[in-house]
Amino acid sequence: MAKVENIDNLKANMADYDKIIDRIKEILKGNTQRYTVVINENNKIIKNEDTFWALKLLGAKLILVSDKEEEVNISIEFLGYYDEISDPGIRVYNNTLELVNKDKPTPIVKLNNIIENNDINIWAKLEWYNPFSQSIKDRTAWYIIENSKEEIKNKEFIYEVTSANTGIALAAISSILNKKSKIFIPKGAPEYALKVLEILGSIAVVEGETTNDLIKKVIDEAVKDNAFVPNQFKNIFNVLVHIRYTSKEIEYQARYGKIKIKGIFASMGTGGHIAGISFYFHNRDNNIKVFGVQPKENSPIPGIKRQNFDDWWLTKEKPDLILDVSKNDAISALKKVAKHNGIIPGLSSGAVLAGIIKAYNEGLIEKGDYICILPDNGLKYLNEIIKSSQ
Ligand code: PLP
Numbered sequence: 001m002a003k004v005e006n007i008d009n010l011k012a013n014m015a016d017y018d019k020i021i022d023r024i025k026e027i028l029k030g031n032t033q034r035y036t037v038v039i040n041e042n043n044k045i046i047k048n049e050d051t052f053w054a055l056k057l058l059g060a061k062l063i064l065v066s067d068k069e070e071e072v073n074i075s076i077e078f079l080g081y082y083d084e085i086s087d088p089g090i091r092v093y094n095n096t097l098e099l100v101n102k103d104k105p106t107p108i109v110k111l112n113n114i115i116e117n118n119d120i121n122i123w124a125k126l127e128w129y130n131p132f133s134q135s136i137k138d139r140t141a142w143y144i145i146e147n148s149k150e151e152i153k154n155k156e157f158i159y160e161v162t163s164a165n166t167g168i169a170l171a172a173i174s175s176i177l178n179k180k181s182k183i184f185i186p187k188g189a190p191e192y193a194l195k196v197l198e199i200l201g202s203i204a205v206v207e208g209e210t211t212n213d214l215i216k217k218v219i220d221e222a223v224k225d226n227a228f229v230p231n232q233f234k235n236i237f238n239v240l241v242h243i244r245y246t247s248k249e250i251e252y253q254a255r256y257g258k259i260k261i262k263g264i265f266a267s268m269g270t271g272g273h274i275a276g277i278s279f280y281f282h283n284r285d286n287n288i289k290v291f292g293v294q295p296k297e298n299s300p301i302p303g304i305k306r307q308n309f310d311d312w313w314l315t316k317e318k319p320d321l322i323l324d325v326s327k328n329d330a331i332s333a334l335k336k337v338a339k340h341n342g343i344i345p346g347l348s349s350g351a352v353l354a355g356i357i358k359a360y361n362e363g364l365i366e367k368g369d370y371i372c373i374l375p376d377n378g379l380k381y382l383n384e385i386i387k388s389s390q
Contacts, residue, residue, distance in 0.1 A: 346380060
C-alpha cells in the first residue's frame with residue numbers, strides 16, 4: 001500500500017545524473033509523482049531511485065512510497081513542492097547560511113517607464129537580496145557546498161576561479177564552515193571584490209585576463225594542496241539550484257502576482273541560471289521564451305561573457321534567442337531604472353534591461369509580462385557607472 005513519507009527519512013545510493021535529469025523533466029511536465037518509490041523495512045530505496053532523487057532535488061518535502069511499485073499520479077504540490085520557497089514568515093534564522101536557502105523568494109518588482117509601451121510589463125527579480133555576495137551567485141556557491149559535504153568533510157581549503165561574486169559567496173560560506181578559501185580572480189575584476197575577500201579572511205590571487213585562463217591553474221594547485229574546487233563552470237548543482245529555487249520561485253510568484261509570463265530575460269556567465277531557467281520553463285510551459293543577453297564583442301561587462309553553446313550543460317535546454325548589448329547600453333538602461341524607479345541595478349543587470357529594450361525596439365516581443373533577472377546591484381560598480389557619464 002502506498003503511503004506518504006518525509007523525503008529526508010529515506011536512504012538511497014546516488015544515481016546517474018543523466019537519468020535523474022530525465023526524471024526531473026518528466027515530473028516538471030506531468031506535475032506529478034507517477035509511481036511510488038519502493039522501499040525495504042529500513043527505509044532503503046530498492047526501486048525507482050531516480051524518482052526519489054528527482055523529487056529531492058526539486059525540493060519536495062514528501063514522497064509516496066510502498067513495498068511494491070504502484071501507479072499513484074499524485075500532484076507535486078501535495079508533496080510540498082512549493083513549501084520551501086513560499087513562506088519566509090517572520091524571517092528569524094538560526095545562522096547566516098539559512099539566509100540563502102530559507103529567506104526565499106527574492107522579490108519581484110514591476111519597473112516603470114523603461115519602454116514606451118504600457119502593454120509590456122517589466123518585472124525585475126532582484127537577486128541582490130542574497131546575503132553574502134549580494135548576488136545570484138550565493139545560490140550557486142551554497143548549493144554546490146551543500147551537496148558536496150562528503151567531499152569537503154576532510155578538506156581544509158576551498159579554491160575557486162571567479163569573476164568576483166561566486167568567490168565572495170564561497171569565502172563567506174568557507175568562513176562559516178571553518179574552512180580556508182583561496183579565490184583566483186582575473187585582472188580587471190571590480191575593485192571592491194578584493195577588499196571584501198580580505199575582510200572575509202580569504203586569499204585572493206589576481207592573475208590572467210579571463211576566468212578561462214585560470215581554470216587549469218586552480219585545479220593543479222588544488223590537487224597539490226588537497227583543496228576542494230566547486231568548479232561552477234562544470235558543476236551540475238550550479239544549474240540544479242536554479243531549477244529548484246530561482247525558477248520555482250518565479251513560477252510561484254507569477255501565480256500569486258497574477259503575472260502571465262511571456263518571456264524571461266537573463267544574462268550569462270557560467271550559464272548556470274539561464275540553463276536552469278530554460279530547462280524549467282521549457283518543460284513547464286512551452287510558450288515561455290527565454291532571452292539570453294551577452295556582451296557585444298569587445299565590450300566586456302563584469303560577470304558575464306559571450307557564449308558558444310557547444311559545451312552546454314547536461315540539462316541541454318538553451319535560451320531561445322540571444323541578444324548582444326554593449327556596456328554603454330547596459331549603463332544607459334540601469335540609469336533609466338535608477339531615474340524612474342529609485343533602484344540602481346548592476347552592470348549585468350543593466351545588460352539584461354538593455355536586452356529587453358533592444359528586443360522591444362526590434363519588434364521581438366509583444367504585449368504581456370516579462371521577467372528580467374537582475375543578478376546584482378550597482379553600488380559595486382559606482383566608479384564605472386559614474387566614469388561613463390563623464
Ligand atoms: N551577473 C553577475 C554580476 C555575475 O557575477 C554573474 C556570474 O558570476 C552572472 C551575471 C552570470 O551568472 P551565471 O554564472 O549563472 O551565468
